[in-house]
Amino acid sequence: MSITFTIAPHSPNLVGALQTKIDQKTKPLGSLGQLEDLALQIGLCQNSLTPEINKPSILIFAGDHGIAESGVSAYPQSVTAQMVANFLQGGAAISVFARQHQIELLIVDAGVKTDLANHPKLIKAKIGHGTQSFLTQPAMTAEECDKAIITGARLVSDRHQQGCNCIGFGEMGIGNTSSAALLMHKLTHTPLADCVGRGTGLDDAQLLAKLAILQQAIAHHGDIQTPLAVLATFGGFEIAMMVGAYLQAAELGMLIMVDGFIASSALLVAYRLYPQVLDYCIFSHVSHELGHKTLLAYFNRNALLNLDLRLGEGSGIALAFPLLQSAVLFLNDMASFEEAGVDH
């Protein structure tokens, strides 16, 4: 990788002061549950007793996958570009939820097969017209993978320069649960069958076929082990861009909101390169997609929502975002026992 990152783990300096501030709020000790852990994490990310969320942003990375030609998805590859148009027109789930919470939403063409028309919300950063099928060759070259990571990092730096300190990454790419399953299998050694789910809605027979295809791909490529080699061989352009995006966001000390299975598989690569990236990550939800719960356990982290979502697009991030705001608001605005004159 031709780019390196400098990610500082959290300083423990403020742990005591933040916990004391939380404990002195007018509520029984610990009674805000996971929201208290979240407030502590956000305070540590910003190294502040009065953290704030500024200009929250979601980038959706879109890319096509050669493997989609082999019948691993319930939808045709053309849907990737069609859904990008839907995001831009404001009709997708993530469009609706991002509007609801005033989250900036930008779409990145990381490698959609089709050439896309210009649009103010579309960032054209195509690495290629879809990946190669990893059934017969690596999905991308090492150079393409490197370029994607650098591009993801640059896009996050751009948002940061605009004043954004809280960012999340969504994805769109027909076939990309197959990539995510292989990244998880190769980098965590979880049995493949426990990494492969129904994606957009495969039936039992289609699920078995998907599993067989992925086993064939693993056999074809043999013993690949390093995170970057696994990423280039089985990944997607949108996934590789997310890797760079996570690492750059952590380097900049931003709050990072993590979406579902595919977003977490990209984080897995980033984590294997720089484990301290996790300090900055808030897991928005646990997906219905098989494997995500296991992946969260691998990270040893809880998610905020458990609503059986399996949509991608960053939809879980947008739905969980108000909880981040709530954590910051209770830390900053709730009265202490002393301020309110409440016995304790």
Next chain:
Amino acid sequence: MSITFTIAPHSPNLVGALQTKIDQKTKPLGSLGQLEDLALQIGLCQNSLTPEINKPSILIFAGDHGIAESGVSAYPQSVTAQMVANFLQGGAAISVFARQHQIELLIVDAGVKTDLANHPKLIKAKIGHGTQSFLTQPAMTAEECDKAIITGARLVSDRHQQGCNCIGFGEMGIGNTSSAALLMHKLTHTPLADCVGRGTGLDDAQLLAKLAILQQAIAHHGDIQTPLAVLATFGGFEIAMMVGAYLQAAELGMLIMVDGFIASSALLVAYRLYPQVLDYCIFSHVSHELGHKTLLAYFNRNALLNLDLRLGEGSGIALAFPLLQSAVLFLNDMASFEEAGVDH
């Protein structure tokens, strides 16, 4: 009970049309998980394919409990009135979260021991200066219980007349997890030990003492079975008011947001009187308080959030509220496959 309610169960007329509308949105079938169930329920509550949430409101019912003198809580009874003042000053958790989501917040003095000063957000509806201790006598008379139910119903009608169609009920009352545990035990026949939790933060010895006190109370009153007799014997004024509030809200076809353990124990009484009240209820969260998960299973319902909250005040309602908005927004604003020109 001198008041009766007419609660219509959901008409199944729109089930098919609502499900079709949900399924035609630009997303894989079922991929918004529990949010899809929620959209369906809200559509059925309003008997509409384009439901809307208007003037959401939370009423916090506050009352004191004679049993609090017996050491069942980590806090003294004086905290009830002090917390009411904190709600009114805007410093409590629910104050912060209600402001965040522009939910109207009103406090009802259902039976606080102290006399409270006037305040524009305080509704004075005191049934008594705290309940009697149910260790030695019924917490309230049948007449007081009746009056509380009628008052709760009237307050909900007032909100409805102001244009509110989505309401939630919080509570504040030192000692009221003891009432809630006894209501649950008597009305669901769950073993008492599985209904009694740590409330505001009891240690192991205090928890055992709480359990012993409640066993003594059960023995003292003998075989009480009807929902209203159980409510009058072991309940609180704030709990009885919530019973009337739930039933009136259901009669008016309002969306009802249910908070944690105590709020659910009041709903249990309402449910035993009019089971169809559940059609209108959205469970905001599953509490950390022992017993709440069992109570949700008794209702056969899932909750939206599982964040180990155990604060009461309606805090879980406010935190879950954006998910109700999201359900309505995706149903109304997301593009269909046809509208967006996406293959499926």
